[in-house]
Amino acid sequence: MRRSEIRNHLLETALRLFNEHGYQATGIDLIIAEAGVAKTTLYRHFETKEDLILAALERRDEEDRSAMRAFVDDHATDPLERIFATFDFLEAYVDDWRFSGCIFVSAAGEHKDTVDPVFRAAVMHKRLTLAYFEELVHAARFVEPKRIAAEIHLLHEGAVVVAQMSRTAEPVRQARQMARKLFATAEQSPLSRSAPHAAPGAKA
């Protein structure tokens, strides 16, 4: 294995095991065994296990959010439909056979102290995801974009947790239906959302 690939390989292996068994339950020895790497090698790339967890979460954060962006860009152009497309992305995410809950929620559940770096990393992921929702909602010209974005976020989180327990993607489909019902009646800006010319204060 090439030198520069080891770090990536370690992160991917750790991420997979964290997702399968959790953080505390995943020992360093298991990670290096699955990665086929010596313990010294792991500790040359990551100072502590916590550093490995943080690096893994950071990587997954970027992966997830850029994957959602790409999915939305690929599947919808209409600003309103782009909002609903996030639920389609979520459905595919939950339908993966490796799915066993949101790893950030699990990370927050295992590191409950609000000053714990792992907890803070989980919170940061949710904040960045919420910020993307705000972009989408803003582009759809909703009034109170922050409120609508928070509602989308809440639906996403609820769907994922229920899906984690029921091991079905049905909660995600239900969340999308709820979103459609909620945002069909949500008042939009006087300048209708399909207006090709930019509305004042448009961010993206």
Next chain:
Amino acid sequence: MRRSEIRNHLLETALRLFNEHGYQATGIDLIIAEAGVAKTTLYRHFETKEDLILAALERRDEEDRSAMRAFVDDHATDPLERIFATFDFLEAYVDDWRFSGCIFVSAAGEHKDTVDPVFRAAVMHKRLTLAYFEELVHAARFVEPKRIAAEIHLLHEGAVVVAQMSRTAEPVRQARQMARKLFATAEQSPLSRSAPHAAPGAKA
């Protein structure tokens, strides 16, 4: 301390510590130290740590659901308002300074194997909670009661997870608003709910 109280005391102590630090992170030694009890005593009441976890979850399950029932009974008589009262209960639950996320979701996050008894116990709690929602929805004469109950459940779970990250009760209030908007337009049975006159029993 009286003999019969030891088991209860152990369960309460364990529950508190599990809620503070999680399950794996809470060692037996910490539990007995906080409970002021010898290790032999703990193992005379519970065969293994897993048994202690399961007993704690079972206890908490019954406590939570009976507390929600009592709250709803106390705060609303109108069948529709009783549904919304569950969100008021949830708000008080989340507003507690000891709140750090749903212990059943955390339990499922730390025991991801679907055949793990702890995971199954967490799932059972959610199923029983959902069943109660179905009772409430049925009493409110909604068509498709199971669908409506699942939506309430999804809103609850989403609110709790977002509240876990933000450490605010605001997500719960938002979830209640979403429920009001969703179920205001939800079609009810031809026999409209019994009280056509102004809603009594709404919370103060």
Next chain:
DNA sequence: ATCTATCGATACAGATCGGTATCGTTTAAT
């Protein structure tokens, strides 16, 4: 081709884990 940094393998340290064994003391029921 040589040098240097990183690799794999292994052994080990020190702490902590869940759980057991022992024993003297206390408590509840007869």
Next chain:
DNA sequence: ATTAAACGATACCGATCTGTATCGATAGAT
């Protein structure tokens, strides 16, 4: 008052944990 069970305290077991030390082999860059 006596008996039997549960108690507290403590020492201990084997396993596992994160992290370090050592050392020969290997690979990248010059």
